[in-house]
Amino acid sequence: MPELPEVETMVRQIRPHVAGRRIRALRACRTKCRPISITPALKTIAARVKDQSVTAVRRLGKRVVLDLADGANLVIEPRMTGLMLLADPPDVHHLRLEWELDGPGEYSRLWFWDQRGLGTLRLYQPGELAELLGSHRLGPDALSLTVADYRRVCGKTARPIKVALLDQKLIAGIGNLYASEILHLAKIHPELPAKTLTARQLERLHAATYAILEEAIRYEGSTLGDGTYRNALNKAGGYQNAHRVYARADESCPTCGKAIIVRIVQAQRSTFFCGRCQK
């Protein structure tokens, strides 16, 4: 489920061990799973990145970006169950990619592990990353948004605000879990049409976005019941214990203590909210 806080956590953990290192090799792990989507073909990418240095490791919405010395960029999309690991993979079977790193360092390998195999790897040639950044692909990052950005993107659509928050073309980084958490803190009903939000509500939404995402990053992300999400050293996150509403249907609301948190389905995804606090 990696959303922004989980991807930020993996990036912060791998960055000190990967940025500045040279890639000795990139290869697919031998496994019986179907191969993940790789564009262009892995052997093309492998030949291209061999012996190149990684100049920076960064996050773009829910994606991990490895900047390469020649200006190309490797973009990893973890999607549902992808993990970037420096050590201790949860199992060997779902290892997908292995980077062999040159030079001294605590870790000599970086892995992409993905249980469901929906993750992707893509090489962007120098300059091509701009097409991903354009607003037709990815909106502004949730942790660089201004209130004015929120007003602009919400004004564009009549979809329910919860559904709009999941649209990466509008805002990059928010996923199903944090959308519910943000709306609860902002006291906004998830079914309100995005374009009907008042200036006051947009301000609350903006403040809640930063508060929730930054808090979740401090906890190093959320590991849900199935335990799939792990950080780069295969440790669980801690934010699931602080969730206000997500996966807490039938519990009492932590804010009002009176109403019961309900689960509804929007765009085929679960939404959790308090009907008393969120109007």
Added chain:
DNA sequence: ATTAATGTTCAGAA
């Protein structure tokens, strides 16, 4: 034993 559900994204249809 089927069926539904799970964090994401996108192509194609409505």
Added chain:
DNA sequence: TTTCTGAACATTAA
């Protein structure tokens, strides 16, 4: 143009 549906996949719970 905008919005909705289903598919990609692996695994578990009902």
